[in-house]
Amino acid sequence: MNIKLTVYFEDPFWVGVFERTSNNLYEISKVTFGSEPKDYEIYEFVLHNFYNLKFSKPVKLMDLREKKINAKRLQKKVKKETEKKGISTKAQETMKLEQESKKVERKEISKDKKDEEKKRRFELKQEKKKKKKKGH
Numbered sequence: 052m053n054i055k056l057t058v059y060f061e062d063p064f065w066v067g068v069f070e071r072t073s074n075n076l077y078e079i080s081k082v083t084f085g086s087e088p089k090d091y092e093i094y095e096f097v098l099h100n101f102y103n104l105k106f107s108k109p110v111k112l113m114d115l116r117e118k119k120i121n122a123k124r125l126q127k128k129v130k131k132e133t134e135k136k137g138i139s140t141k142a143q144e145t146m147k148l149e150q151e152s153k154k155v156e157r158k159e160i161s162k163d164k165k166d167e168e169k170k171r172r173f174e175l176k177q178e179k180k181k182k183k184k185k186g187h
Contacts, residue, residue, distance in 0.1 A: 056097070057142075058088065067093070068142050069104060076109035079145045107149040 052073035059066060065084040070077070082104070088096070120128070 056093070058084070058093065060087075067096075068146075069101075069106070070142055071106060072112065075112045077112050077141065077145060078106035078109050079142050079149075080104040080106045081146060107145055108152070110145055110148070 067082040
């Protein structure tokens with residue numbers, strides 16, 4: 052299992068994106084920090100809140116084999132990642148998919164609520180008609 056946290060500034064807040072990869076499944080979770088978090092605040096957040104994070108639905112990754120990386124190459128990779136601003140495109144795509152699926156769910160729920168309300172009003176009207184027809 053690999054976990055990666057990227058903290059970046061997304062006007063007007065600082066945002067953290069957790070990326071979790073395990074068994075060829077990729078998941079993300081987005082956290083809004085507010086003001087710029089200090090290193091110890093991030094460490095404390097990870098220690099206390101990591102298991103409470105809600106990760107996106109897992110997305111299947113291509114078959115990736117983990118191989119031992121040369122120490123110098125690893126240092127270069129770490130330096131490159133720290134200089135890079137923002138999050139990976141993979142994370143952006145996953146967030147977009149999650150957003151779209153939640154949007155569809157919200158639409159379905161609101162449609163169901165509207166239909167129920169419409170049905171309830173119709174039944175009330177029918178009941179009113181019956182009472183009116185019945186008389187005193």
